[in-house]
Amino acid sequence: MATTIHDVARAAGVSPATVSRVFNGGRVTAERAERVRTAATELGFAPNRVARSLRTQRASVIGLLIPDIENPFFTAMARGVEDAAQQTNLSVVLCNTDEDVAKERRYLEIALAEQMAGVIVAAASRSRTDLSALESRKMPVVAVDRRPRGSTVDVVLVDNAHGAEEATWHLFERGYRRLACLTGPEGASTSEERLAGYRTAVRDFVRENPTETRAAEALREERIRYADFRVEGGHRAMRELLALPEPPDAVFAANNLMAVGALQALAEAGLAAPGFGVLSFGEIPWAPLVRPSLSTVRLPSYDLGFTAATLLQERISGGERPLQTVVLRTELHARESTAGPGA
Amino acid sequence: MATTIHDVARAAGVSPATVSRVFNGGRVTAERAERVRTAATELGFAPNRVARSLRTQRASVIGLLIPDIENPFFTAMARGVEDAAQQTNLSVVLCNTDEDVAKERRYLEIALAEQMAGVIVAAASRSRTDLSALESRKMPVVAVDRRPRGSTVDVVLVDNAHGAEEATWHLFERGYRRLACLTGPEGASTSEERLAGYRTAVRDFVRENPTETRAAEALREERIRYADFRVEGGHRAMRELLALPEPPDAVFAANNLMAVGALQALAEAGLAAPGFGVLSFGEIPWAPLVRPSLSTVRLPSYDLGFTAATLLQERISGGERPLQTVVLRTELHARESTAGPGA
């Protein structure tokens, strides 16, 4: 049934050790190596990875833990990881943690028990995600998109603050003056950084345009809503914003799903671009189809994954180098229409 | 470092065999079992899955091969698989084959070499996907969404023909008379079945309404376009349809991505509902936001995955029963507006 290294050895008239050496680049005379190789193909031999992992204490699989498999941001990232991994014949195991720390912990345990070669993790929680077990067992880890608190691993991040700043600025340039912000959960590094970028942009704009007195209201408490990075949360928060005595005329949404929720709320209220401005931090697939049209900040999701996987592979192959933090830039994608709110 | 079964045995003053029995439900006296258990938790012991797999020749991991990780249909399916798998402590490994038979073959080989407990596969190709290697090694397999030719495995399918029939009929009911069809690649079971359903509905309608002479044109060759199940293909095909001397007034798109492409082409041509009817076979996430609005056939993607995983688990635990084919029903989701093309 399953042909083993012994079967090949017997067929080729050599010892199992020699067969192993042929497959792992040991020193074997050309003539014998040839005999082994033909015997192997003849028998359809493929080395048993489980046995190999047990012996070498290392599998040729890396784990990728993401919080939401249905979010296109993470699936694009997964593609990047996969493409990078293929280069060194690593295979990728995708685990969906569902933003749930308990589920995440279970997957991390599996990663250890399966002796995976390494793990790339987009942490479910900044403070409660615990990578120490992996670190103490010397398993290579790269954190991506979100920086877990207090762990000493390589990190690949998006330049959230800068991207949010540019995006907010863009809303001002388009002529909107009564901005609001829809950010993610308090405590998540991504939502805090994006909110910080929003605030910076508003302050800068107010400083440079002292006559625009109302712009500063964008910093007021009631204009800044914390939601949960999901469609439903964005929807509810947007409704609250619209119910304000002085509702905003544009909104900066800190991720794509909340932007979708906001668009729904706007549609229900009969509002649309260009009268109302919407900026989504993160692409909405098929955004051109979406009504009302909106501008988006394109996130380097694929590259995020690709870079993380490359870093991880360096660690796996034993590269001793200082911890690295890579920050990738975003890209503003303005909607085609140039008309502002007044038009 | 890694605590093994031996460490636990020594700490509890028993043999490794006993420890193993405690964890696998062998017969052990209560008093000893207790000693083992406390020792295990004290040492933080977790059995090494690799070693276990090597010995038992079976891993507690199942592989899920899907053709496109960025298609929400498949990610929803993945969730279903995962939820079902959790019930028996199986973990799921997601592999993205990218509609590429070579990539798929590589993943199937990995599944064998890693000795996974089983595989669920949405085949990249109906005829060229080859599951025989798995079958001959007695690895449990369930095919999902697409039925691979000539293999004897359990299958979980969508009732494509029936769903397409209902959907097409719905277009007629809304008042459209010049229908067209955008189907998938020739040779794919899903696209053929959906096309067949479309044809059945048209024929039925013509038979029941002999005065509607033009309706039969929906069966003409130029009204039926084969594309590739992707956005770009749908876009191109729709443009061709619109360029016909007698363009259609409604289109049945055989999957969600092509429907998106079609909507793009329509938007470019200045067409929208209700003047032009669009029916998407498969949900478009955030469809309510999409312009023009459209009706969709909701596919049981989650249940597809859940059912497949349940079936697979029965096979894994050795249930000997005849091969099964489960067909799940679709659900028509009409767009809210009731106005037809003439309105």
Next chain:
DNA sequence: TCCAGGTCTGAAAACGATTTCTTGCTTTTC
């Protein structure tokens, strides 16, 4: 001629679990 230094090879010991086999005890049964 002999020995040092190299290359190649096979035997055997890991890796960490499960499982068969055996042993020694206790309980039943006639």
Next chain:
DNA sequence: GAAAAGCAAGAAATCGTTTTCAGACCTGGA
């Protein structure tokens, strides 16, 4: 009371590799 049966527990074999170790063989220099 002795034979049969049942049960718990340990010793040891096993899964399929990799890798250490030691031996065999060859080459070249003194």
